[in-house]
Amino acid sequence: MKIQIAVQCWGFIAVTGALAQGDDIPDLITDGPFALRVKGVASNSSIDGYLQTTDVLSYPEPQLILHYDPSTAPVADDSSYRFYFNYTGRMQTEGHELGFFVSDITVGAPNNLGLLGKAMSLQYRPNTNVALPALGASTGTVVDLTGFDQDNRAFLDYYIDDSITIPNKPANVSVDILYYNWALCWQTYYGITGQTLSWITAGSAHNPTCEQVHLIKTEL
Ligand SMILES: *[C@@H]1O[C@H](CO)[C@@H](O)[C@H](O)[C@H]1NC(C)=O
Numbered sequence: 514m515k516i517q518i519a520v521q522c523w524g525f526i527a528v529t530g531a532l533a534q535g536d537d538i539p540d541l542i543t544d545g546p547f548a549l550r551v552k553g554v555a556s557n558s559s560i561d562g563y564l565q566t567t568d569v570l571s572y573p574e575p576q577l578i579l580h581y582d583p584s585t586a587p588v589a590d591d592s593s594y595r596f597y598f599n600y601t602g603r604m605q606t607e608g609h610e611l612g613f614f615v616s617d618i619t620v621g622a623p624n625n626l627g628l629l630g631k632a633m634s635l636q637y638r639p640n641t642n643v644a645l646p647a648l649g650a651s652t653g654t655v656v657d658l659t660g661f662d663q664d665n666r667a668f669l670d671y672y673i674d675d676s677i678t679i680p681n682k683p684a685n686v687s688v689d690i691l692y693y694n695w696a697l698c699w700q701t702y703y704g705i706t707g708q709t710l711s712w713i714t715a716g717s718a719h720n721p722t723c724e725q726v727h728l729i730k731t732e733l
């Protein structure tokens with residue numbers, strides 16, 4: 514069994530040589546459960562609440578997206594507010610573990626790789642710079658590496674600047690810069706519309722409803 518930890522990881526492997534050996538899924542350490550709080554970055558933002566998984570009833574693999582719930586606390590004992598963070602312990606950025614978000618691993622059957630919970634990966638569309646994090650879109654084999662900083666804020670850190678590409682020269686790739694481009698945007702995915710956790714790849718959001726947010730790991 515192969516795990517392609519991330520498209521991003523190719524860059525990471527090139528940078529560090531880590532993860533290159535072995536065909537098996539690496540042993541995963543899991544942290545959790547925790548809730549994911551979203552708080553508007555702008556001082557006039559009214560966003561302050563929690564993320565809740567919503568099943569989009571996709572076929573064949575059921576996917577979950579993350580909708581905004583403006584309540585002041587996550588609902589206790591509701592697995593749609595419970596998240597885990599899986600990591601190998603062998604990849605860090607600035608001392609922070611790199612891994613990926615997983616939906617509640619205590620519910621549901623294992624996927625075809627025997628993994629519990631659904632891993633997050635960003636879904637891109639051809640005509641917008643606003644991506645949508647979905648859980649289960651890749652059956653857990655392709656993930657977007659993320660981590661938490663000292664303030665428990667989630668980041669993505671894969672860096673490649675295509676605006677300075679030179680013909681025949683490999684791009685400079687690094688995992689040393691922490692990005693916090695999370696946003697809540699009205700999005701439609703598999704026919705389900707809602708205020709959805711999103712990621713703005715670069716520049717200002719093409720979708721005018723986007724409000725940038727901090728994504729914060731909090732106790733349940
Ligand atoms: C916050 O203020 C900015 C600048 O005045 C404005 O463009 C934006 O629409 C405001 N956002 C909200 C959510 O009120």
Ligand SMILES: *[C@@H]1O[C@H](CO)[C@@H](O)[C@H](O)[C@H]1NC(C)=O
Nearest residue numbers: 541543599628629630632653
């Ligand atoms: C997350 O890690 C836990 C503990 O190793 C494991 O049981 C689970 O299958 C993992 N899930 C995914 C999607 O990686």
Ligand SMILES: *[C@@H]1O[C@H](CO)[C@@H](O)[C@H](O)[C@H]1NC(C)=O
Nearest residue numbers: 674677678679682683684685
């Ligand atoms: C990549 O980094 C090297 C060393 O920092 C620099 O000399 C080079 O110009 C960079 N190339 C690109 C395409 O940014």
